[in-house]
Amino acid sequence: MKRLTRVTLALATALTLGQTLAVTRGGQLVYGRYADSLFLDPVLNDANLDIWILTNLYDTLLQPTNDGKSVQPGLASAYTVSADKKSMVLTLRPGIKFADGSAITAADVKWSLDRARNPDNGAWNGLLESIASISTQGNTVTLALKHPDPTLPSALATFNAAIMPQKLFNAAPGANDAAKAKAFAEKPVGSGPFVLSEWKRGSYMVMKRNPYYWKKGSDGKALPYLDSVRFEIIPDDNTRILKLQAGELQGAEFIPLSRVAELKSNPKLNMVLFPSTKVNDIIMNNRPKLNNGAPNPLGDVRVRQALNYAVNRDALIQLVTFGTGKVMKSFMSSATPLFDATQKGFPYDPAKAKALLAAAGYKNGVDVTALATSGSADDQALLTALQQMWGAVGVRLKIEQVDAATKTARYRAADFQMRTGAWTDDIADPSEITGYYAVSGATDAAHTGFKDDTIEKLFAQSQQETSRVKRASLYRQIQTRYANASPTIYLFETPYPVALAKNVQGFVQIPLGYNLFVGASLEK
Amino acid sequence: MHASYVLKRLLQIIPLFLAVMVLVFVLVRLIPGDPVSTLLGDRATDDIVARANKELGLDRPVIVQFGLFVLRMLHGDMGDSINLKVPVLRLIGERLPVTLFLTVYAAVLGVLMAVPLAILAAVRRNTWIDGLIRGVFQLGLSLPVFYVALQLLTLLGARLGWFPIGGYGDTFGEHLYHLFLPALTLGLNLAAVLVRTLRSSVIEVLTAEYVDFARAKGLPGRLILSRHVLRNALIGTVTLLGLNIGALIGGAVITETVFAIPGVGRLLVDAIFGRDYPVIQGLTLTFAVIVSLVFLATDLIHARLDPRIEHA
Numbered sequence: 001m002k003r004l005t006r007v008t009l010a011l012a013t014a015l016t017l018g019q020t021l022a023v024t025r026g027g028q029l030v031y032g033r034y035a036d037s038l039f040l041d042p043v044l045n046d047a048n049l050d051i052w053i054l055t056n057l058y059d060t061l062l063q064p065t066n067d068g069k070s071v072q073p074g075l076a077s078a079y080t081v082s083a084d085k086k087s088m089v090l091t092l093r094p095g096i097k098f099a100d101g102s103a104i105t106a107a108d109v110k111w112s113l114d115r116a117r118n119p120d121n122g123a124w125n126g127l128l129e130s131i132a133s134i135s136t137q138g139n140t141v142t143l144a145l146k147h148p149d150p151t152l153p154s155a156l157a158t159f160n161a162a163i164m165p166q167k168l169f170n171a172a173p174g175a176n177d178a179a180k181a182k183a184f185a186e187k188p189v190g191s192g193p194f195v196l197s198e199w200k201r202g203s204y205m206v207m208k209r210n211p212y213y214w215k216k217g218s219d220g221k222a223l224p225y226l227d228s229v230r231f232e233i234i235p236d237d238n239t240r241i242l243k244l245q246a247g248e249l250q251g252a253e254f255i256p257l258s259r260v261a262e263l264k265s266n267p268k269l270n271m272v273l274f275p276s277t278k279v280n281d282i283i284m285n286n287r288p289k290l291n292n293g294a295p296n297p298l299g300d301v302r303v304r305q306a307l308n309y310a311v312n313r314d315a316l317i318q319l320v321t322f323g324t325g326k327v328m329k330s331f332m333s334s335a336t337p338l339f340d341a342t343q344k345g346f347p348y349d350p351a352k353a354k355a356l357l358a359a360a361g362y363k364n365g366v367d368v369t370a371l372a373t374s375g376s377a378d379d380q381a382l383l384t385a386l387q388q389m390w391g392a393v394g395v396r397l398k399i400e401q402v403d404a405a406t407k408t409a410r411y412r413a414a415d416f417q418m419r420t421g422a423w424t425d426d427i428a429d430p431s432e433i434t435g436y437y438a439v440s441g442a443t444d445a446a447h448t449g450f451k452d453d454t455i456e457k458l459f460a461q462s463q464q465e466t467s468r469v470k471r472a473s474l475y476r477q478i479q480t481r482y483a484n485a486s487p488t489i490y491l492f493e494t495p496y497p498v499a500l501a502k503n504v505q506g507f508v509q510i511p512l513g514y515n516l517f518v519g520a521s522l523e524k
Numbered sequence: 525m526h527a528s529y530v531l532k533r534l535l536q537i538i539p540l541f542l543a544v545m546v547l548v549f550v551l552v553r554l555i556p557g558d559p560v561s562t563l564l565g566d567r568a569t570d571d572i573v574a575r576a577n578k579e580l581g582l583d584r585p586v587i588v589q590f591g592l593f594v595l596r597m598l599h600g601d602m603g604d605s606i607n608l609k610v611p612v613l614r615l616i617g618e619r620l621p622v623t624l625f626l627t628v629y630a631a632v633l634g635v636l637m638a639v640p641l642a643i644l645a646a647v648r649r650n651t652w653i654d655g656l657i658r659g660v661f662q663l664g665l666s667l668p669v670f671y672v673a674l675q676l677l678t679l680l681g682a683r684l685g686w687f688p689i690g691g692y693g694d695t696f697g698e699h700l701y702h703l704f705l706p707a708l709t710l711g712l713n714l715a716a717v718l719v720r721t722l723r724s725s726v727i728e729v730l731t732a733e734y735v736d737f738a739r740a741k742g743l744p745g746r747l748i749l750s751r752h753v754l755r756n757a758l759i760g761t762v763t764l765l766g767l768n769i770g771a772l773i774g775g776a777v778i779t780e781t782v783f784a785i786p787g788v789g790r791l792l793v794d795a796i797f798g799r800d801y802p803v804i805q806g807l808t809l810t811f812a813v814i815v816s817l818v819f820l821a822t823d824l825i826h827a828r829l830d831p832r833i834e835h836a
Contacts, residue, residue: 409562412561
């Protein structure tokens with residue numbers, strides 16, 4: 001028996017070894033994006049369009065794991081946190097280089113992190129808020145902290161903490177940091193697996209392999225396997241799919257969920273649904289009065305709960321996501337760290353919804369209005385379905401279509417009753433989505449006007465709690481309290497639909513959305 | 525035709541330019557939504573939005589912003605794109621040639637299709653050929669541009685593989701090849717408009733007395749067609765073509781999106797959705813100038829074709 005196991009093991013090893021050795025090097029992968037990047041600076045960028053590409057050009061001290069739930073070593077091979085949790089020491093990997101061949105020094109690290117945590121810089125500096133000062137010695141970097149921070153490892157694995165070449169950046173033309181960033185971002189040099197070699201805005205972008213990249217492939221040689229990746233910008237969904245089918249692309253993102261089944265049955269393609277942290281919900285105005293002074297039924301928690309109970313999520317998943325979605329049971333996705341799997345969510349219960357509405361004084365029904373993004377087929381399908389479901393319990397839903405910018409302006413000004421909403425985490429930690437959705441803070445709990453003193457306290461505690469077990473317990477309480485107060489309506493989680501040619505191997509889009517081409521190869 | 529007339533017409537563009545400048549400046553600020561919170565979407569705190577608006581000068585009174593805009597324009601600077609963070613002038617410089625290439629290509633294809641077919645239809649009026657030509661183009665006129673575009677892509681691009689699906693290419697030859705389907709889409713639409721007018725004006729001229737006279741003189745039919753009929757029939761068509769160049773640039777918005785062409789049409793759509801004020805302003809002004817120049821050119825050609833038109 002023992003011998004058999006050993007033989008099997010040896011065989012299996014030989015097989016996997018054979019497979020890994022067979023990885024093909026070289027070639028160009030052409031990938032269709034729905035829109036071009038805007039601004040390739042890790043610190044000052046604003047949109048997912050940039051974030052999801054930056055990780056190929058820049059590297060961070062730590063990196064998110066492929067499941068998006070924890071971190072692994074990056075440019076730093078190790079880190080240690082002091083006993084009092086008030087400092088962190090990171091050791092840089094020996095011999096690491098930027099894509100131009102110059103060495104990455106501890107000074108580059110200090111300068112990059114100081115720039116990233118500068119409150120005058122961009123929208124992301126808050127992630128590194130706990131750092132008090134940074135000092136360097138040889139190849140170690142010491143972060144002195146203002147307070148213990150359990151989110152710091154994840155924050156150091158997030159795009160904005162990318163390490164940039166201080167000398168090259170400072171050599172860029174421009175009088176101040178912002179002007180230099182503009183110039184540098186046109187021809188960025190980082191230490192990621194690829195380096196930007198050509199960029200025709202709105203048309204295409206080419207990234208070539210970084211010959212100095214530190215990570216090794218399964219064949220023992222430096223990654224990446226590909227010579228280059230070319231992004232073609234193709235805004236129209238149909239065109240992107242046609243180009244893929246014609247073999248002009250080897251990969252295409254944002255495949256409409258309605259076409260997933262069709263592409264799955266195409267023998268030339270590999271239709272992948274990557275797990276994501278994307279949640280889709282209806283965000284409600286929780287204030288007792290609307291902007292125009294009219295009373296707001298959604299100010300009553302019973303109405304908000306009723307609306308949650310009156311949603312048949314399984315039906316929505318079939319109708320809107322064509323079976324690709326997953327029922328949401330918390331305001332955060334099940335791929336977010338510290339998601340509480342014991343949450344019950346809201347089972348479909350129209351009788352309970354009716355009773356709650358009656359208790360709130362809406363026996364004869366209630367009128368509500370939701371903002372939808374015009375031109376969005378998903379919003380249209382979703383709200384029409386909700387109209388039906390809520391109609392059955394006496395809720396009359398009016399749909400108001402506006403363009404995305406108007407919608408944003410209206411909800412920021414609290415000039416709305418309901419709106420469709422979606423969210424994707426940028427950092428492998430639950431604090432980002434909680435800070436936005438559940439805590440009043442600077443965003444008024446996703447602009448709902450919701451505030452719960454207990455959640456505020458629990459969240460503040462969780463931000464300094466370094467025991468994972470205790471932190472998980474704090475997050476369980478937050479998720480339960482949030483569900484009871486129902487400031488939003490949880491709907492469903494959706495994956496990232498990416499269609500690839502059959503010969504593409506090793507491409508990953510992680511739950512945080514980052515597109516990783518570092519381990520991708522084109523097999524013969 | 526006098527040089528002074530051309531100069532006068534060119535000078536008339538200046539007040540138009542000013543009017544468009546004021547209008548577009550005010551209009552884009554009247555629509556709800558600002559660039560920064562649109563770009564940052566769900567994540568941004570009010571603080572971050574406020575800080576970014578301050579950096580961009582968007583927190584200043586509109587009249588001050590307008591003053592700065594005019595001042596900059598006088599120096600030939602359209603400002604920087606808020607979303608892309610590069611000069612608007614450079615963006616337009618990169619993208620405009622693509623749209624102009626597509627527009628001219630579409631116009632050429634449209635005219636090449638329309639002129640012979642319209643004449644054929646007119647000469648053979650009320651026969652089945654006439655019916656067929658008119659029927660096909662009537663259909664072309666009633667089908668939406670994006671639909672025709674997708675059908676052509678699916679059939680000639682994906683199924684038969686004769687043409688690439690979208691893109692622009694790097695060389696002149698590649699441009700011609702890549703832009704054939706989109707130019708054909710726009711050209712068909714244009715030809716549909718032209719065929720109708722040209723056919724009826726050819727018929728009108730064919731039955732005019734001077735054509736009878738020419739025929740009586742014994743001039744060969746082909747010469748009559750080219751020298752007398754076409755020249756006279758083309759007058760209305762040239763005007764129509766001029767008017768439609770403006771529409772073609774507008775039509776490019778949809779075509780450029782479907783065919784993934786990096787032109788100004790798509791740039792404008794992105795800028796409007798992103799509330800990228802400097803880009804919207806810069807593009808609108810550019811369009812105003814181009815359309816004015818095309819109209820001027822149309823008038824000049826018109827005058828050339830019909831010397832009776834006086835320009836005082």
